[in-house]
Amino acid sequence: MRDLKYLFAYSVPLSAFVSFESMGLGTFISVIYAFIILPFLDLIAGNNSENLSKEEKNNKKTKWIFDVMLYLNLPIVFGLLWLVFTKVQTQEYATYECIGLGLSTGILLATNAINVAHELGHRTPYFERFMSKCLYIPCLYMHFYIEHNFGHHMNVATPNDGATAKYNQTVFSFWITSVTKQYLDAWKCQMKLLKIQNQPFFSMKNDMLWYHLIQPAYLFGVFYFFSFNVMLFAIAIGVVSFLFLESINYIEHYGLVRFKTPSGRYERVQPQHSWNSNFNIGRIVLYELTRHSDHHFKSSKKYQLLNSYEQSPTLPFGYPASILLSFIPPLWFKIMNPLVPKEMKRK
Numbered sequence: 001m002r003d004l005k006y007l008f009a010y011s012v013p014l015s016a017f018v019s020f021e022s023m024g025l026g027t028f029i030s031v032i033y034a035f036i037i038l039p040f041l042d043l044i045a046g047n048n049s050e051n052l053s054k055e056e057k058n059n060k061k062t063k064w065i066f067d068v069m070l071y072l073n074l075p076i077v078f079g080l081l082w083l084v085f086t087k088v089q090t091q092e093y094a095t096y097e098c099i100g101l102g103l104s105t106g107i108l109l110a111t112n113a114i115n116v117a118h119e120l121g122h123r124t125p126y127f128e129r130f131m132s133k134c135l136y137i138p139c140l141y142m143h144f145y146i147e148h149n150f151g152h153h154m155n156v157a158t159p160n161d162g163a164t165a166k167y168n169q170t171v172f173s174f175w176i177t178s179v180t181k182q183y184l185d186a187w188k189c190q191m192k193l194l195k196i197q198n199q200p201f202f203s204m205k206n207d208m209l210w211y212h213l214i215q216p217a218y219l220f221g222v223f224y225f226f227s228f229n230v231m232l233f234a235i236a237i238g239v240v241s242f243l244f245l246e247s248i249n250y251i252e253h254y255g256l257v258r259f260k261t262p263s264g265r266y267e268r269v270q271p272q273h274s275w276n277s278n279f280n281i282g283r284i285v286l287y288e289l290t291r292h293s294d295h296h297f298k299s300s301k302k303y304q305l306l307n308s309y310e311q312s313p314t315l316p317f318g319y320p321a322s323i324l325l326s327f328i329p330p331l332w333f334k335i336m337n338p339l340v341p342k343e344m345k346r347k
Contacts, residue, residue: 003060006069006304008284012111013076019104020084027093027100030107035324038281042318047278049308057305066304067128070287073116074131080108081138088233089226102233106240109139114245115286121145122299137218140238141245142211143186150189151182153299157258157273158266163246167255167345168333171326174250175243244323251275251315251322252292255340269296271309272341278308279318290319313339 015033022029052060060066084105093101117135120128136142148163155161162181165174190208191201199205223231256273258266271293277283283290291306315322316335326332337345 003063003065003304005284006066006287008281009069009112009287010072010076012285013073013080013108016080016104016108017083019101020080020087023093023097025100027097027104030104031100034107034111034320038285039318039321039324041281042279042321045280047318048280049278049310051307052305060304061302063304066302070116070120071131073112074134077108077113077135077138081105085222085226085230085234088230098233102236102240105237106244109237109241110244110248111286114139114141114144114241115289117145118148118289119287119303121149124300137214138234138238139241139245140215140235141242142215143183143208144242144245146189146193146207147182147186149299150193151185153269153296156269156296157253157256161253163249164253165250165255167340168337169254170329171247171250171332172329175246178246178249179242247323247326248289248319250326251319254336255344256313257344271297271312274312275315276308276312277315277318277322282318282320286319313341 012030012034015030019027019029084101088098088101113135117132117139120132120135123129123132133142133145136145152161152163155164157164162178162185165171165178169177187208190206194201194203194206197205202209219231219234222234252275253273254275256275258269258273261267274292274296276293277290279290288303288306289295291308293309293312294301294306316339317325325335
């Protein structure tokens with residue numbers, strides 16, 4: 001039964017469903033759930049830094065249930081998107097209700113689309129990587145698949161990484177620098193991959209070109225089946241979702257630095273180059289994304305097997321509360337700056 005704890009990750013889609021079926025302030029249900037109820041549950045449930053035994057890892061490594069719980073997010077996310085698009089098409093909403101629906105849908109996409117896509121994107125089987133790319137489509141962030149796997153994981157905690165926030169950088173500034181640099185770096189990664197494969201720019205293997213066809217096709221499909229206004233809503237929720245993703249990137253590596261070795265190369269990625277959080281509820285809802293140090297240490301390791309390391313810097317709160325805290329930069333700096341290892345601090 002303990003293996004089924006990750007079913008709790010579906011509580012976010014459930015909250016989104018309630019939001020979509022509501023009017024008035026009820027459209028903000030997912031926002032309330034993500035940033036008030038989940039932090040409270042994290043506080044009540046506490047944290048746990050214990051790791052699985054070798055026997056437990058061997059038992060859980062090949063259990064199909066952990067994979068199926070990821071796969072089910074694909075029909076759930078697209079089913080809920082169809083529902084909210086239908087609601088926006090057929091009902092009249094006040095401006096604040098549209099904002100509530102947009103934020104609730106953005107939260108759904110950030111957690112059960114992007115986060116799940118991130119996990120599946122590190123897998124070897126083609127169909128899992130295919131599902132990963134499908135989940136990135138409504139987030140309008142397909143290039144993240146390339147940049148994250150071939151850029152971020154190599155350059156994390158260095159000046160070359162757009163997804164690593166600098167010491168004393170605000171989350172709002174980070175949104176701009178990270179979104180811009182990661183897009184440009186995705187093209188650089190793609191060009192390197194084409195060169196390695198001895199393929200021309202206009203090639204079937206140029207995924208970046210495909211992404212620039214698939215995402216507009218998705219938006220055109222929304223326009224065709226619904227309306228122009230619904231298409232604008234689809235664009236807005238995509239932006240909201242990837243800004244939530246970038247907020248997660250912000251708290252995961254804020255202020256952390258890898259140093260160069262005498263050879264001039266950067267030291268190997270170690271557990272101290274990512275912020276961890278062992279708060280139980282956040283771990284479950286985000287499929288152990290919060291054990292981020294081990295994910296960077298071995299990105300192919302499945303979420304149910306990730307470890308916690310004593311040498312990893314630890315967030316004082318769970319992910320939902322930490323994201324909320326980052327939206328208030330003076331308070332974020334006051335709490336987080338003293339926790340950044342002294343030797344890593346860069347003005």
